[in-house]
Every structure is written in C-alpha cells, then in structure tokens.
Amino acid sequence: KQEVTQIPAALSVPEGENLVLNCSFTDSAIYNLQWFRQDPGKGLTSLLLIQSSQREQTSGRLNASLDKSSGRSTLYIAASQPGDSATYLCAVRPDAGNNRKLIWGLGTSLAVNP
Amino acid sequence: ETGVTQTPRHLVMGMTNKKSLKCEQHLGHNAMYWYKQSAKKPLELMFVYSLEERVENNSVPSRFSPECPNSSHLFLHLHTLQPEDSALYLCASSHQAGTSEKLFFGSGTQLSVL
Numbered sequence: 526k527q528e529v530t531q532i533p534a535a536l537s538v539p540e541g542e543n544l545v546l547n548c549s550f551t552d553s554a555i556y557n558l559q560w561f562r563q564d565p566g567k568g569l570t571s572l573l574l575i576q577s578s579q580r581e582q583t584s585g586r587l588n589a590s591l592d593k594s595s596g597r598s599t600l601y602i603a604a605s606q607p608g609d610s611a612t613y614l615c616a617v618r619p620d621a622g623n624n625r626k627l628i629w630g631l632g633t634s635l636a637v638n639p
Numbered sequence: 640e641t642g643v644t645q646t647p648r649h650l651v652m653g654m655t656n657k658k659s660l661k662c663e664q665h666l667g668h669n670a671m672y673w674y675k676q677s678a679k680k681p682l683e684l685m686f687v688y689s690l691e692e693r694v695e696n697n698s699v700p701s702r703f704s705p706e707c708p709n710s711s712h713l714f715l716h717l718h719t720l721q722p723e724d725s726a727l728y729l730c731a732s733s734h735q736a737g738t739s740e741k742l743f744f745g746s747g748t749q750l751s752v753l
Contacts, residue, residue: 529681559741568643568729568744614682626695627742629681 527552527619531630538605539638546600546633548615553593556618560589560600563612563632572613573600605637642666645730645745652720653753660715660748662730668743671713673705674729676747682729688713720752 528551538544548558557576561569573582573589575598581590588601602609612634616627643664652658664671673685687695688707702724704716713730730745 557740561742561744566727566747566749568645568746569731569742571741571743574741616682626684626687627682631679631681 529630535634537636643745657718662713664732668732672731676727
C-alpha cells in the first residue's frame with residue numbers, strides 16, 4: 526500500500542535562505558508526483574508535476590526532483606521570501622487508472638520570517 | 640472569472656439540514672473532483688467525475704450525494720450530516736486525457752456541522 530510521508534511537519538527559516546522540503550513514498554512504482562502549495566483556509570495550488578520518467582522540474586525559484594528508486598522527492602526553494610509561507614503538500618499518483626486517485630502527504634508548514 | 644469557484648465559502652448546518660455545495664470551473668476541463676480535508680489527515684478523495692460520468696466513489700457515506708450536470712459544474716448535496724463531517728471540502732478539476740493533468744483547486748467550503 527502506497528504511503529506518502531513529509532518531513533519535517535513544520536519549518537521556520539529567516540528570509541533569504543535556500544531550503545529543501547522532503548517527500549518520501551513507499552512504493553517506487555508511481556505514475557507521477559505533484560507538489561502543491563496551500564495558504565491557510567484556502568485551496569491548493571499546483572506548483573510542479575513530475576512524470577515518472579523525469580528527474581526534475583523547475584519553475585522560477587522552485588525546483589522539484591524525483592528519485593523513484595529511493596522513493597524520494599525534494600522541493601528546493603531558492604532565496605525564500607515571506608510570501609512563500611504556506612503549507613506544501615506532495616501527492617503521488619500510483620497508476621494511470623481513470624480514477625485519478627492521488628496519495629497525499631500531510632504537508633510541511635513553512636514560515637519564512639522577515 | 641477564471642479558475643475553479645466554490646460556493647459558499649463557509650457553511651454552518653445542523654444535523655437535520657439539507658444543503659448543497661457548488662463548484663464551477665472555467666478552465667475547459669472535463670474531470671472534476673470532490674476532496675475532504677480534515678485536520679491532521681491526508682486529503683481524502685470523495686468523488687471523481689470524468690466526462691460527466693462518475694468514475695470513483697471512494698466509500699463515501701450516502702449522506703453525501705454528488706451531482707455533475709455538465710463538465711463545468713459539480714455539486715455536493717448534504718443531508719443528515721454528523722459533527723465528524725466538519726471539514727474543508729475542496730473541488731478540483733483537470734483534463735481527463737493526456738499526461739499533463741495538473742489539478743486545479745477551488746478555495747473550498749469550510750463546513751461546520753453542529
């Protein structure tokens with residue numbers, strides 16, 4: 526059974542730091558992996574989607590990597606800003622089935638302090 | 640208006656009430672989803688509609704009844720809910736086909752059942 530774990534659960538850093546958020550999954554047979562951002566009381570915003578055949582995706586100051594063999598993905602945030610404060614969730618899609626079911630982590634709550 | 644819109648943003652209801660949550664997407668997507676987000680739990684997929692046909696019903700109690708009249712609209716009808724149903728209910732949409740299947744979420748309905 527696929528399980529997704531995100532460590533740490535919470536992280537507080539000063540503005541300007543480069544930081545790494547971790548996501549691990551127990552079954553390496555995945556279809557894709559997505560990283561999302563959620564602001565308090567709001568919906569989720571998709572940040573990056575990595576297909577199983579890809580190793581990384583980049584968008585602006587964000588870079589997500591995928592290592593299926595070790596069951597890990599990292600989200601790298603460069604030069605963090607207070608506006609990056611949010612909860613970051615990763616989700617794994619196990620297969621190409623029509624139900625689009627994703628397995629979610631609990632998220633890492635990030636606070637970037639001015 | 641663009642994106643995924645959910646109404647109402649907040650809802651308080653008694654256990655004997657009947658209410659409905661509404662979701663509308665303006666992205667031309669043909670798959671829509673209902674998720675439940677409770678504190679300290681991973682997101683739970685409730686229902687998936689693909690091309691207006693329900694393709695997933697994730698063991699959700701019958702007091703939750705989805706309706707998808709067309710590819711742009713999704714409803715969640717609620718009746719005789721329990722206090723443990725209090726949560727943030729999120730609607731999402733995506734393209735049904737192809738590998739680019741990022742999920743786009745609405746801002747959610749924060750539901751409190753008294």
